[in-house]
Amino acid sequence: xxxxxxxxxxxxxxxxxxxxxxxxxxxxxxFVAEKQNHHPNWSNVYNEVHIALxxxxxxxxxxxxxxxxxxxxxxxxxx
Amino acid sequence: xxxxxxxxxxxxxxxxxxxxxxxxxxxxxxFVAEKQNHHPNWSNVYNEVHIALxxxxxxxxxxxxxxxxxxxxxxxxxx
Amino acid sequence: xxxxxxxxxxxxxxxxxxxxxxxxxxxxxxFVAEKQNHHPNWSNVYNEVHIALxxxxxxxxxxxxxxxxxxxxxxxxxx
Amino acid sequence: xxxxxxxxxxxxxxxxxxxxxxxxxxxxxxFVAEKQNHHPNWSNVYNEVHIALxxxxxxxxxxxxxxxxxxxxxxxxxx
Numbered sequence: 001x002x003x004x005x006x007x008x009x010x011x012x013x014x015x016x017x018x019x020x021x022x023x024x025x026x027x028x029x030x031f032v033a034e035k036q037n038h039h040p041n042w043s044n045v046y047n048e049v050h051i052a053l054x055x056x057x058x059x060x061x062x063x064x065x066x067x068x069x070x071x072x073x074x075x076x077x078x079x
Numbered sequence: 080x081x082x083x084x085x086x087x088x089x090x091x092x093x094x095x096x097x098x099x100x101x102x103x104x105x106x107x108x109x110f111v112a113e114k115q116n117h118h119p120n121w122s123n124v125y126n127e128v129h130i131a132l133x134x135x136x137x138x139x140x141x142x143x144x145x146x147x148x149x150x151x152x153x154x155x156x157x158x
Numbered sequence: 159x160x161x162x163x164x165x166x167x168x169x170x171x172x173x174x175x176x177x178x179x180x181x182x183x184x185x186x187x188x189f190v191a192e193k194q195n196h197h198p199n200w201s202n203v204y205n206e207v208h209i210a211l212x213x214x215x216x217x218x219x220x221x222x223x224x225x226x227x228x229x230x231x232x233x234x235x236x237x
Numbered sequence: 238x239x240x241x242x243x244x245x246x247x248x249x250x251x252x253x254x255x256x257x258x259x260x261x262x263x264x265x266x267x268f269v270a271e272k273q274n275h276h277p278n279w280s281n282v283y284n285e286v287h288i289a290l291x292x293x294x295x296x297x298x299x300x301x302x303x304x305x306x307x308x309x310x311x312x313x314x315x316x
Contacts, residue, residue, distance in 0.1 A: 019118050020268045023109045027185075027264045030102045031192055031257045039098050043122035099189045106185045106264075110178045113268055177276050181267045188260045197256050201280035 002079075003070050009041070009052040010066045012073075016047045025049060028076045036072070038065050081158075082149050088120070088131040089145045091152075095126045104128060107155045115151070117144050160237075161228050167199070167210040168224045170231075174205045183207060186234045194230070196223050239316075240307050246278070246289040247303045249310075253284045262286060265313045273309070275302050 003012045016022040022044060029051070033039045041052045051073065053066040082091045095101040101123060108130070112118045120131045130152065132145040161170045174180040180202060187209070191197045199210045209231065211224035240249045253259040259281060266288070270276045278289045288310065290303035 019109075019113060020265065024261055024265045024268070027106070028257065028261045030098075031189070031261070034098060034189055034193060039125045041122070041124045043120070045120045046118045099186065103182055103186045103189070107178065107182045110182070110268070110271055114271060177267075177271060185264070188256075192256060192260075197283045199280070199282045201278070203278045204276045 005062065008061050009054045010062050010070055011050070011052045014049045019046050022047045022049050025076065029073055032072045032076070033069065036065070036069055038069050040069070084141065087140050088133045089141050089149055090131045093128045098125050101126045101128050104155065108152055111151045111155070112148065115144070115148055117148050119148070163220065166219050167212045168220050168228055169208070169210045172207045177204050180205045180207050183234065187231055190230045190234070191227065194223070194227055196227050198227070242299065245298050246291045247299050247307055248287070248289045251286045256283050259284045259286050262313065266310055269309045269313070270306065273302070273306055275306050277306070
């Protein structure tokens, strides 16, 4: 999965060619997050995106909802 | 300006009604950043966006380029 | 509503200050459309957006689903 | 190039897997268009995007600016 568990969050960092590619990826993730009604804690600087997933309603622990979103994010990248 | 200087960064937090509004604001900022070729260090969780600006080419200090981008971000919000 | 019925479609044209504002509006509409799983037939040139709504599954006639989407699009503009 | 000249416009139609993929492609194109300050005449229905390029300042004929944008749009698709 390339995601790691850190401090009760499912995390992964992504690197793209430039800002346009990084932000376009974020748009794709935003659609998926909105559809699953499960939103990432994420940050971006230029061509880098860092995503951390946890479930607020489950006391900020990692649940099935986070793994589901992580899998869909991987699918965006063709993984 | 509503921006504060913290650790050599020009910072501001924004709160919106929901994720869609927060992310649409990010799209607006992304266009401006790309046009100015000056990109924010920013993060988002649901309806909250935090932006930190500094100039990499100036040893990560705050320069005119950061104030210019901050003003344009304010303009997006009608400020 | 400012929408008109033309050839079995619910239509409205929108004019913005520039391309960035027009396209950011489209991003907002895209989120709503995706959430309602009901997508517009729309076009854009620079600061202009034209939207035409009809329901494919109802023989391309205007149904409640189109009025619902039109109302949400108006809400994006604060109407 | 896969683009065709029709009525003094450089045109191409694109088909994607679904709306999310089609609209994310549009976001990529929007960034490029804004950077080149040259905007497409385009439309979308669900997974289909149609783009028509011409240069307003040149009496709505096809110029080098249109070919330049077309090439960049192809590059987005890895072509």
